[in-house]
Amino acid sequence: MKKYLFFNDYSEGAHPDILKALERTNKTQEMGYGEDFYTIEAKKVIRKAINKDNADIHFVSGGTQTNLVVLESILRPYESVISATSGHINIHEAGAIEGVGHKINTVESNDGKLTVSLIKKIIEAHSDEHMVKPKVVFISQATELGTIYSKAELRDISEFCRKNNLYLYLDGARLGSALTSIQSDLTLEEVAKLVDVFYIGGTKNGALLGETIVILNKNLGQDFRYYLKRRGALLAKGRSISVQFLELFKNNLYFELARHANQMAERLTDGIKKLGYKFLTESPTNQIFPIFPNKVIKKLEELYGFYIWTKIDETNSAIRLVTSWATDEKAVDEFLNDLAKLK
Numbered sequence: 001m002k003k004y005l006f007f008n009d010y011s012e013g014a015h016p017d018i019l020k021a022l023e024r025t026n027k028t029q030e031m032g033y034g035e036d037f038y039t040i041e042a043k044k045v046i047r048k049a050i051n052k053d054n055a056d057i058h059f060v061s062g063g064t065q066t067n068l069v070v071l072e073s074i075l076r077p078y079e080s081v082i083s084a085t086s087g088h089i090n091i092h093e094a095g096a097i098e099g100v101g102h103k104i105n106t107v108e109s110n111d112g113k114l115t116v117s118l119i120k121k122i123i124e125a126h127s128d129e130h131m132v133k134p135k136v137v138f139i140s141q142a143t144e145l146g147t148i149y150s151k152a153e154l155r156d157i158s159e160f161c162r163k164n165n166l167y168l169y170l171d172g173a174r175l176g177s178a179l180t181s182i183q184s185d186l187t188l189e190e191v192a193k194l195v196d197v198f199y200i201g202g203t204k205n206g207a208l209l210g211e212t213i214v215i216l217n218k219n220l221g222q223d224f225r226y227y228l229k230r231r232g233a234l235l236a237k238g239r240s241i242s243v244q245f246l247e248l249f250k251n252n253l254y255f256e257l258a259r260h261a262n263q264m265a266e267r268l269t270d271g272i273k274k275l276g277y278k279f280l281t282e283s284p285t286n287q288i289f290p291i292f293p294n295k296v297i298k299k300l301e302e303l304y305g306f307y308i309w310t311k312i313d314e315t316n317s318a319i320r321l322v323t324s325w326a327t328d329e330k331a332v333d334e335f336l337n338d339l340a341k342l343k
Contacts, residue, residue, distance in 0.1 A: 003338075004331040005305035008204070009174070009261060009286055009324035014244070015206040021247040022208075022240070034059065034225075034238040042242035045249045046200070046212055050192035056215035058224065059241040060233045063088065063173045066199050066211045068096045071136060073227040074167055074197070074220060075102050079135035081169075082122050084109040086144045088171055103132045111281055112143030113153070116160045123164060137161055140171040141191070141198075142178040146283025149178075151185045158194040167217065170198035174285060176205040176258030181284040182266070192216055202244055206257040206325040210241035257325035261286035264323035264332055271336035275343055280309065280318040289318045296342045303338055 005011050013019070030036035043057045060066050067089050071081055080103040083090050089097050090104050097104055105126070107118045114137065122134055137157065142148050149157075161168040170191065172178075175198070179188060191198060196217035202210040215221040228234040235241070248254040265286045269279070272290045280289035291312055292300070297319060300306070309320045323332070 002305050003303050003334060006321040006323070006335075007305045007307060008322050010204050012324060012326040014208040015253070015257060015325060017253060018207060018244050018247050021243050025239070025243050030239050032236040032238065033234055034242075036239045036242070038239045038246060039242035042212075042246045042249075045246060046214065049188055049249055050214065051189045052192050052216060054218070055192070056221040056224065058213040058215075058228060059238055059245065060211055060213060060228065061209050061235065061241065062203060063171070063199075063201060063211055064093045064096055065231060065233050066213055067093065067138075067171060068100065069227050069231050069233050070169060070197055070199070070213060071097055071102065071138075072100045072231070073224055074136055074169070076135070077101055078133055080105050080126075080132040081136040081138050082107065082114070082119055082134050083138040084112055084114055084143070086112045087138055088140060088144060088173070089138055091144070105132070105134055111147045112140070112145035113147055113149060114139055114157065115153070116156050119157065119160060119166075134166065136167045136169050138169050138171065140173065142174045142181070142283075142285040142287070145281045146285045146287035146289065147281055148181055148184060148285060149186070150183075151190060154186065154191070154194050161196075167196045167220070168194070170195045172199045173201035173204050173211070174287070175200055176254055177262055177285040180255050180259040181262050183284040196220060200245075202241070202248060205248070205254060205261075207241075207244045207248060210244055212245055258286075261323045261325050261327065264327040264329070265321070267329065267332050268321055268323065268335065271332070272339065275336075275340055280312075286323045288321050290321065291316055291318045296339070299342050300339065304335060
């Protein structure tokens, strides 16, 4: 039995307030497939939070399903999506995008972020009908490496996409963590102004499950419910997700939970740095990637759950530690105390 699991930010169930909300609404009879009172109200709450009255909003069960349905609905058969090599759609979705016939144009990025210059190289390399036509730029906020886009960086990409007839899609599985990080200068409302589509992640921020798809570009979203149905994402009991988002966006709970996860990661980071260790990336969010000697990692694995992320050299590797809305300071301090003993 391990002392604590730092594998991910969804090892726990859900925040107690969400469980109470589900119990409170449990026996209320409602229409199915997203036509219930709670879904209608949750859409109003999200639209108010992003200050976009005409946003097209849908609630689905998970991130991979979200990425698949959104990208499939946007792309024509000959069109492709641009992503960092470390992007979730490229590494952790079992070929879902390729499975519906779309190529992922990948670019190497040490920090997991795309830039205008990296996107431009892909566009320039695909010049005629003998190749796929890049149409969507896929970014994550936060990235798979815990890094975040600044307002200036996101604005630059947004402007480039609009000038070059590209759609900008933001994977927001850990959007709460990104927006509440100590380095963030973006708000949810500003994100909504700069992208064509994004989603707000609940699974990794205190919900039992669920994500909110937000379609902002009026040229997108036509017949979107048909795509949802075809991919098993149009839930008969869709209220089970919208009830959770109603609770998450009441009294800023969504951001409070994300902020706590970040604070626990920051506590880990500070303690690890004080012990003299370095990091693979400078992450201000709830995923951190310290570099330890392999012999230290082996002993830590006996006590804690985490993933070995990448090999640095013959004797050192980077691991991934992830904190959540439920991570306790005691667990963090105990990890740091055990690490100090192994140094």
